Amino acid sequence: MRLHISRSLQLPSEIRKHYDTVQERSRLFTQAGQLEFYRTKELISRYLPRKPITVLDIGGGPGAYACWLAKLGHTVHLVDPVPVHLEQAKRASNAQPDRPLASVTLGDARTLKFGTKSSDVVLLLGPLYHLIRKRDRIRSLSEAFRTLKRGGLLFAAAISRSASALDGLFRGFMEDPAFFRIVRRDLRSGQHRNPTDRPEYFTTAFFHHPNELKDEIREAGFETPHLYAIEGPGWLLTNFKKVWHDPVLRGRLLTIVKATETEPALMGQSAHILAVARKKQ
Numbered sequence: 001m002r003l004h005i006s007r008s009l010q011l012p013s014e015i016r017k018h019y020d021t022v023q024e025r026s027r028l029f030t031q032a033g034q035l036e037f038y039r040t041k042e043l044i045s046r047y048l049p050r051k052p053i054t055v056l057d058i059g060g061g062p063g064a065y066a067c068w069l070a071k072l073g074h075t076v077h078l079v080d081p082v083p084v085h086l087e088q089a090k091r092a093s094n095a096q097p098d099r100p101l102a103s104v105t106l107g108d109a110r111t112l113k114f115g116t117k118s119s120d121v122v123l124l125l126g127p128l129y130h131l132i133r134k135r136d137r138i139r140s141l142s143e144a145f146r147t148l149k150r151g152g153l154l155f156a157a158a159i160s161r162s163a164s165a166l167d168g169l170f171r172g173f174m175e176d177p178a179f180f181r182i183v184r185r186d187l188r189s190g191q192h193r194n195p196t197d198r199p200e201y202f203t204t205a206f207f208h209h210p211n212e213l214k215d216e217i218r219e220a221g222f223e224t225p226h227l228y229a230i231e232g233p234g235w236l237l238t239n240f241k242k243v244w245h246d247p248v249l250r251g252r253l254l255t256i257v258k259a260t261e262t263e264p265a266l267m268g269q270s271a272h273i274l275a276v277a278r279k280k281q
């Protein structure tokens with residue numbers, strides 16, 4: 001496996017600080033992150049071919065999805081702008097020596113170093129919400145389009161416009177006037193900013209309305225995407241741990257989430273939305 005970590009990209013300092021502070025490596029394996037991880041894998045699996053393919057995991061973080069896909073026999077290249085994530089992805093890859101990642105590199109979703117029509121699948125499960133300007137999100141999506149073969153698939157995740165509002169209501173953050181100011185801006189423009197020192201309020205990001213996500217993906221050249229609510233309302237459960245560890249209750253939760261995953265009226269209740277789009281044949 002090739003590991004290349006050159007100079008750090010010019011991430012906004014508050015985003016770098018956030019990921020140097022929080023444990024992104026464990027996020028998908030605790031609390032409602034487990035639902036996000038399970039559902040994202042389940043949705044991706046519906047579209048993946050059985051034969052080995054080439055996957056670009058752009059903004060792949062510590063490598064949870066990349067390593068899962070490598071275990072399935074696919075050739076997976078991970079790119080991320082955060083050096084600590086690359087070190088964690090390398091360790092995760094080394095922990096599965098029979099199915100390691102093909103490469104782990106420092107990179108920017110807007111300027112990929114992969115050849116035109118070189119991949120079958122591109123994952124953008126993080127970049128779109130840390131690219132706060134529309135033109136940068138379009139550049140990222142256009143780069144994904146360029147690297148995909150004809151008929152290739154894009155899986156792009158976005159944070160819902162109402163995510164922080166719902167999180168604040170259910171976790172009690174709304175009692176904090178500073179958080180309420182954050183929420184009002186989120187709902188008005190989707191531009192999330194956290195001027196406090198509380199990492200649970202997240203960091204600089206853009207939160208999408210579902211129609212905005214569709215429009216941006218089409219603007220980059222893709223066919224009209226299918227949108228799926230990843231967690232649905234399940235991430236808001238106050239007794240999530242109990243439900244997730246009870247096989248019967250977990251099954252009921254997943255049944256409800258799957259049954260409502262494409263309902264437009266409920267799409268914004270999910271913390272994350274997954275768009276699946278194809279490059280025209």
